Amino acid sequence: MRLWSLHPRHLDRQGLTGCWRESLLAQAVLAGRTRGYRAHPQLERFRAHAEPIAAVGAYLAAIAQEATERGYRFDLTRIDLPPDAGVQPAPIPVTGGQLALEWRHLLAKLERRSPERWEQARQIHEPEVHPLFEVIPGPVESWEREPGPRES
Numbered sequence: 511m512r513l514w515s516l517h518p519r520h521l522d523r524q525g526l527t528g529c530w531r532e533s534l535l536a537q538a539v540l541a542g543r544t545r546g547y548r549a550h551p552q553l554e555r556f557r558a559h560a561e562p563i564a565a566v567g568a569y570l571a572a573i574a575q576e577a578t579e580r581g582y583r584f585d586l587t588r589i590d591l592p593p594d595a596g597v598q599p600a601p602i603p604v605t606g607g608q609l610a611l612e613w614r615h616l617l618a619k620l621e622r623r624s625p626e627r628w629e630q631a632r633q634i635h636e637p638e639v640h641p642l643f644e645v646i647p648g649p650v651e652s653w654e655r656e657p658g659p660r661e662s
Contacts, residue, residue, distance in 0.1 A: 512532060513529070514640065515612055516612050517637065517638035518572055518573045521576075522623065530577065533570050534570070534588055536556065537567070559599060564597040564598075567590060567593060567595070570588075571589060603643070605647065608649075608650050611650050616631070
């Protein structure tokens with residue numbers, strides 16, 4: 511499971527659709543609808559949030575917005591607590607070190623599977639962060655597990 515801290519606009523088609531699916535799974539875990547992935551470290555930052563379901567809803571909404579801008583149709587009814595439901599979650603802090611690690615990881619993926627997108631992305635020196643997150647100084651997050659060759 512990879513819940514990117516990067517803005518969804520940086521993701522290629524596979525990354526965007528994969529992030530949508532994995533975020534829906536994260537939502538199901540946080541809502542107690544599934545037993546799998548309950549201990550996944552990427553969920554720690556959502557669990558620590560005062561409104562975890564609203565936070566994952568805001569996360570999903572930004573992914574869906576990017577999908578819409580690309581002409582895809584993601585089913586917004588799958589978001590348990592969308593931002594228009596009246597709950598505006600506070601930003602989640604993410605360290606600069608975490609963002610840098612994710613950017614390197616994404617660039618490696620793009621180089622393999624989306625060379626044209628990689629050519630554009632490698633020119634970016636400071637990638638945008640997902641709108642739910644707020645960048646703070648610091649190293650890679652404690653919950654991060656170094657990306658392996660199979661991770662999406």
